Amino acid sequence: MTLQIERVSKSFDGTSAVLEDTSLTVRDGEFLALLGPSGSGKTTLLNVVSGLTRPESGRLVLDGEDITDLSAGRRRFGMVFQSYALFRHMNVADNIAFGLRVMDRSERPSKAERRERVEELLAMIDMVGFGERYPAQLSGGQRQRVAMARALAIRPRLLLLDEPFSALDAKVRRELRDSVRDLQQRVGVTTILVTHDQAEAFGIADRVAIMREGSIEQIGTPDELRAHPASPFVESFLNAA
Numbered sequence: 264m265t266l267q268i269e270r271v272s273k274s275f276d277g278t279s280a281v282l283e284d285t286s287l288t289v290r291d292g293e294f295l296a297l298l299g300p301s302g303s304g305k306t307t308l309l310n311v312v313s314g315l316t317r318p319e320s321g322r323l324v325l326d327g328e329d330i331t332d333l334s335a336g337r338r339r340f341g342m343v344f345q346s347y348a349l350f351r352h353m354n355v356a357d358n359i360a361f362g363l364r365v366m367d368r369s370e371r372p373s374k375a376e377r378r379e380r381v382e383e384l385l386a387m388i389d390m391v392g393f394g395e396r397y398p399a400q401l402s403g404g405q406r407q408r409v410a411m412a413r414a415l416a417i418r419p420r421l422l423l424l425d426e427p428f429s430a431l432d433a434k435v436r437r438e439l440r441d442s443v444r445d446l447q448q449r450v451g452v453t454t455i456l457v458t459h460d461q462a463e464a465f466g467i468a469d470r471v472a473i474m475r476e477g478s479i480e481q482i483g484t485p486d487e488l489r490a491h492p493a494s495p496f497v498e499s500f501l502n503a504a
């Protein structure tokens with residue numbers, strides 16, 4: 264899926280524009296990181312993409328379909344947020360199957376298909392045999408892997424990740440980063456990651472978009488950005504990390 268974000272603007276009551284004519288194309292199958300200082304608008308842009316926030320103007324086009332007015336639920340996007348906790352009262356298998364159970368009847372897979380999909384996903388995240396456990400019985404890294412599996416279960420058209428590793432310690436974070444990248448490549452889903460951590464963005468993404476005050480200051484592969492920072496802002500932001 265290719266996502267075109269076209270001249271999106273958003274302001275909140277009493278604030279100047281958080282996004283102003285922001286445009287960006289995310290290519291089919293790519294892993295794109297939105298990187299920038301705190302307050303640069305990364306999460307707001309991701310929320311516009313997810314449908315949680317309505318932009319005042321601009322358009323979102325997914326493989327030629329205008330999805331600007333489509334509700335979040337109908338976009339069929341997978342989401343993993345730092346704070347998007349698992350359901351504590353549901354075991355791992357039920358957590359993963361959640362998005363499938365709440366699908367419209369016409370699209371909802373049968374119980375047997377759901378069970379099969381859960382097993383496939385447990386294998387993918389290296390957690391075969393964990394289906395009956397509850398979130399409290401898992402490590403932080405395992406919980407985030409389950410959250411990934413839950414997001415992927417619905418075969419999302421886009422995968423949106425907002426600082427999904429930030430609550431974890433450095434070692435787990437690295438391991439999880441590698442397994443998320445690996446999963447994303449196997450599934451081939453177009454993915455947007457929000458992070459303020461340069462090492463994370465450069466370590467995982469095909470391309471990185473550097474945001475500054477609601478605009479995309481520069482976009483490129485990690486090598487391109489390192490070799491040719493387009494502005495003093497990008498240069499000092501990258502050097503500061």
Ligand SMILES: Nc1ncnc2c1ncn2[C@@H]1O[C@H](COP(=O)(O)OP(=O)(O)OP(=O)(O)O)[C@@H](O)[C@H]1O
Nearest residue numbers: 275276278281300301302303304305306307308459
């Ligand atoms: N619901 C809201 N109401 C009012 N202002 C908001 C709201 N959401 C975000 N903002 C403001 O918009 C600006 C951009 O916030 P946003 O969370 O998108 O930035 P960010 O780059 O993701 O930052 P961080 O890395 O700190 O999460 C900030 O100045 C923030 O205070």
